[in-house]
Amino acid sequence: MTFVSILYGLLFWAATLILIGGVAMKIRQYWNTPAPLKIPTTPAPVTQGGVVWRMFREVVFFQSLFRSNKTLWLFAFLFHISLWLVLIRHTRYFMEMGAVLTFLQPFGKYAGFTMVLGLAGLWARRFLVDRVRYISAPSDHLMLALLIAIGGSGLLMTFVTHTDVTQVKAFFGGLLTFGFFGDAGGLPADPIVLVHLLLVALLMIIFPISKLMHAPGIFFSPTRNQVDNPREKRHVSGWALELERQGKNYLDELKK
Amino acid sequence: MADYEVPKLTGEGYCEIPAVREGVMESKGPFIAKPDFQKALHFPNDFDAAGSLVPNWKERALDKMADLKGRYRSLQVFLDICVKCGACTDKCHYFIGTSDAKNMPVARQDLLRKVYRRYFTFAGKYFPKLVGATDLTEEVLADWYNYYHQCSQCRRCSVFCPYGIDTAEISMAAREILDHVGYGQKYCNEIIGKVFKIGNNLGLPGPALFDTVEGLEEDVEMDTGIKVRFPLDEDGAEVLLVTPSADFFAEPHIDGLIGYAKVFHETGVTWTMSTIASEAGNFGMFIGSYETMRRVSLRVREAAIKHKVKRIVFGECGHAWRVAYSFLNTLAGPFDFLDQRYPVPQHILEFTWSQIQAGNLQIDKTENDDKVLTFHDSCNVARGSRMGDYPGGQFDIPRHVIRAVCNNFVDMPADTIHDATFCCGGGGGLLTDDLMEIRVKGIQPRAEALKHVTTHNGVTHMAAICAICKSQFTKVLPYYGFTMDQIVSVHQLVSNALVLQRQVSVQARPDDEDGDED
Numbered sequence: 001m002t003f004v005s006i007l008y009g010l011l012f013w014a015a016t017l018i019l020i021g022g023v024a025m026k027i028r029q030y031w032n033t034p035a036p037l038k039i040p041t042t043p044a045p046v047t048q049g050g051v052v053w054r055m056f057r058e059v060v061f062f063q064s065l066f067r068s069n070k071t072l073w074l075f076a077f078l079f080h081i082s083l084w085l086v087l088i089r090h091t092r093y094f095m096e097m098g099a100v101l102t103f104l105q106p107f108g109k110y111a112g113f114t115m116v117l118g119l120a121g122l123w124a125r126r127f128l129v130d131r132v133r134y135i136s137a138p139s140d141h142l143m144l145a146l147l148i149a150i151g152g153s154g155l156l157m158t159f160v161t162h163t164d165v166t167q168v169k170a171f172f173g174g175l176l177t178f179g180f181f182g183d184a185g186g187l188p189a190d191p192i193v194l195v196h197l198l199l200v201a202l203l204m205i206i207f208p209i210s211k212l213m214h215a216p217g218i219f220f221s222p223t224r225n226q227v228d229n230p231r232e233k234r235h236v237s238g239w240a241l242e243l244e245r246q247g248k249n250y251l252d253e254l255k256k
Numbered sequence: 257m258a259d260y261e262v263p264k265l266t267g268e269g270y271c272e273i274p275a276v277r278e279g280v281m282e283s284k285g286p287f288i289a290k291p292d293f294q295k296a297l298h299f300p301n302d303f304d305a306a307g308s309l310v311p312n313w314k315e316r317a318l319d320k321m322a323d324l325k326g327r328y329r330s331l332q333v334f335l336d337i338c339v340k341c342g343a344c345t346d347k348c349h350y351f352i353g354t355s356d357a358k359n360m361p362v363a364r365q366d367l368l369r370k371v372y373r374r375y376f377t378f379a380g381k382y383f384p385k386l387v388g389a390t391d392l393t394e395e396v397l398a399d400w401y402n403y404y405h406q407c408s409q410c411r412r413c414s415v416f417c418p419y420g421i422d423t424a425e426i427s428m429a430a431r432e433i434l435d436h437v438g439y440g441q442k443y444c445n446e447i448i449g450k451v452f453k454i455g456n457n458l459g460l461p462g463p464a465l466f467d468t469v470e471g472l473e474e475d476v477e478m479d480t481g482i483k484v485r486f487p488l489d490e491d492g493a494e495v496l497l498v499t500p501s502a503d504f505f506a507e508p509h510i511d512g513l514i515g516y517a518k519v520f521h522e523t524g525v526t527w528t529m530s531t532i533a534s535e536a537g538n539f540g541m542f543i544g545s546y547e548t549m550r551r552v553s554l555r556v557r558e559a560a561i562k563h564k565v566k567r568i569v570f571g572e573c574g575h576a577w578r579v580a581y582s583f584l585n586t587l588a589g590p591f592d593f594l595d596q597r598y599p600v601p602q603h604i605l606e607f608t609w610s611q612i613q614a615g616n617l618q619i620d621k622t623e624n625d626d627k628v629l630t631f632h633d634s635c636n637v638a639r640g641s642r643m644g645d646y647p648g649g650q651f652d653i654p655r656h657v658i659r660a661v662c663n664n665f666v667d668m669p670a671d672t673i674h675d676a677t678f679c680c681g682g683g684g685g686l687l688t689d690d691l692m693e694i695r696v697k698g699i700q701p702r703a704e705a706l707k708h709v710t711t712h713n714g715v716t717h718m719a720a721i722c723a724i725c726k727s728q729f730t731k732v733l734p735y736y737g738f739t740m741d742q743i744v745s746v747h748q749l750v751s752n753a754l755v756l757q758r759q760v761s762v763q764a765r766p767d768d769e770d771g772d773e774d
Contacts, residue, residue, distance in 0.1 A: 026336070029332065030329060030332065030333055033325070033326060033327070033328070033329040033332050033333075034327060034328075034329060035328070035329040035330065036327065036328065036546060036586075037546070037582065037583055037586060038583070038586070039330060039422065039425070039582070039640070041411060041414045041415055041420055041422065041639055041640075041675070042638070042639055042640060042641065042642055042647065042648075042650065042675065043642070043647035043648035043650075043651075043675060044642075044647060045647060046645075046646065046647060050647075058418065058420075062418050064343075064416055064417060064418050064420070065341070065343055065416075065418040067415070067416060067676075068343040068344070068347070068416035068417075068418075069342075069343050069416075072341060072342065072343055076341065076418075122341075129342065130275055130276050131273075131276050131342055131345040131346065131357075131360060132340075132341075132342035132345065134276050134357050134360070134363065135340050135342060135345065135360065135362050135363055135366065136340060137340070137386070137387055137388030138385065138386050138387075138388070139379070139383075139386050139387045139388070140339075140340050142386070206379075209377065209378045209379050210379065210387075211336070211337065211338065211339045211340070213336050213337055214337040214338070214339050214419055217333050217336055217337035217419065218337065218418075218419045218420075220329060220333045221330075221333055221334075221337070221419050221420040221421070222329055222330045222333075222420075223330070223414050223420035223421075223422050224419070224420040228642060228647065230581065230582045230583065230585055230586065231581065231585060231599045231600060231601075232599075234585050234586060234589050234590050235585070235586050236586055237327075239327060240546065240550075240586070240587075243547075243550070249298070249547055249550070249551055250298050250547045251547065
């Protein structure tokens with residue numbers, strides 16, 4: 001076990017905690033914030049099943065984005081779908097390979113290229129389209145740089161300089177079981193692995209405090225997740241009901 | 257005609273996306289409401305004169321922001337999850353018409369989001385420059401006031417956003433914050449004040465309304481030889497009609513009102529309007545105030561109970577219909593005392609269409625043969641509400657009715673109608689003369705689409721179902737070479753084509769029951 005292993009072990013424990021805890025806190029906040037009015041963007045489904053189908057089309061195929069801008073849709077879709085394939089491939093570092101996982105390995109392997117390509121397209125827009133340039137903050141650029149660096153370092157390990165995958169797997173296996181950070185010598189000290197993992201940990205840490213929250217956030221978007229049935233079913237939030245119950249017009253008149 | 261350039265139309269049906277320019281539309285914004293009017297709306301009024309701020313405005317603005325984001329999931333989620341992808345940047349008619357960078361939906365949202373980040377997020381507190389967070393200053397407030405009054409809350413951006421982020425929700429929140437620090441908008445707030453005091457946006461008192469409807473009865477009788485009633489404040493009618501007050505006197509609105517009356521007359525359904533609820537439009541939505549919106553809505557409930565009606569029907573009005581369809585049950589319900597066989601409330605077009613389908617109306621379509629029609633989907637009807645019982649009924653029913661009463665109908669280009677419809681440029685509290693420049697520039701995409709069908713398909717008239725659209729079009733389209741009378745109400749077309757069979761309205765005149773005095 002090396003110093004680097006201990007450092008990275010602690011880093012990944014912390015990053016996982018921040019990611020899960022942070023996202024959970026945000027989701028709790030969204031969940032607990034009332035939606036006092038029905039504001040679905042129409043034509044909206046009139047049944048709950050319809051809403052699920054609408055959300056599925058949005059989350060999986062980016063339907064609204066497709067209507068909006070085909071180039072942007074292409075890069076965004078390429079990036080996200082590739083990211084999924086890459087993530088699925090990475091599960092082999094945490095679990096036993098089943099038949100499905102084995103089948104998906106090559107897809108995940110080459111999806112690294114399309115992922116970086118998609119990201120490069122998204123980044124290029126931030127320089128080339130004056131409207132997008134205007135709205136981009138430094139963090140928007142950095143986020144893309146970070147993802148590209150993660151993708152690039154991953155590709156290097158897959159196609160240029162291989163690392164000891166078995167040892168990486170043992171290391172994360174150890175972390176998962178709260179054992180020591182890999183019994184057989186810990187994390188391989190290849191610089192590319194270390195850079196790759198450092199950037200991934202960074203991404204995990206900033207996830208809950210950044211715009212990456214769009215991933216869980218979209219499920220809470222009232223314009224997309226509400227059923228269009230306000231005439232059939234009365235929809236009243238807690239605070240509005242309290243106004244009604246006390247016969248008041250304004251919140252500051254409420255008896256607490 | 258104006259000291260600014262009116263955009264040129266090509267007739268090609270689409271507008272070039274302009275290169276972004278900064279500060280083109282920088283100004284002081286619309287007139288600011290005086291303390292008295294703020295007081296009437298229960299907003300803080302401890303500021304000196306219009307244009308000055310309340311004491312400790314910064315703290316109060318941030319408190320209000322915290323309050324709103326705690327009460328509106330839309331606001332909290334929308335402030336967090338925008339990824340600045342730019343999908344919305346070319347979708348706003350005000351951006352297309354002005355090219356001002358801050359009129360791109362995401363940039364407009366960012367005016368508020370930057371302050372939210374600075375005070376409410378970890379990244380903004382510790383790394384403001386990195387994430388584009390800014391302090392709340394008087395300059396920022398002035399920017400809010402200016403640019404959030406260049407948003408008609410038409411929600412076109414929300415259609416194209418991959419997360420459904422709705423700039424209207426953000427601009428409503430911004431306006432509510434501004435109302436709490438002394439920067440209320442004169443136009444909206446004075447109008448809401450009139451609703452509370454008199455009953456409608458235009459401040460028409462009861463006697464004036466009675467006078468108007470009496471005049472209309474005479475006009476229609478002169479025109480058709482038939483006594484069509486326009487009942488006002490009559491108890492026991494089946495339907496309460498709530499319509500925008502513009503229908504009582506503005507053109508072409510009033511022709512719509514005549515149309516509703518003829519339809520009721522012909523179908524034999526008894527109805528009444530009410531001086532208490534002599535306004536369908538609910539400007540509470542424009543300023544983002546749930547409480548105001550609720551207070552305005554409760555008038556409709558009060559009128560329905562007072563006049564002992566069985567149904568509530570809304571006239572042709574876009575924002576009114578959104579509030580009515582989506583929020584009335586929430587704000588002023590439950591309406592369990594009404595006839596549950598009909599949706600509460602109903603749109604006048606739903607009513608008329610069902611009567612046409614049932615064969616209760618005799619139509620002579622040739623009466624409208626002097627026109628080739630197109631139809632403007634009003635934003636709040638198209639993207640915020642529904643008609644009928646299936647998604648998209650709000651697009652079909654008005655067109656069904658138009659086709660049922662007119663022989664010539666042509667739609668504008670597909671990317672400018674239905675839920676992608678372009679705003680008239682005057683919605684959301686912008687229908688005021690102090691905002692003329694943004695109104696003229698904002699109508700450009702709609703004018704372009706209209707020009708396309710007038711050039712290529714011989715369209716002569718555009719029908720609309722919103723009081724604001726009609727007022728904005730008649731005033732602003734002439735800047736683009738159209739004439740005021742090219743804008744018509746849908747029920748104006750119905751009125752033209754409807755062949756009246758009944759000699760007298762089923763509804764007796766109240767004075768007939770009392771016995772004639774003369």
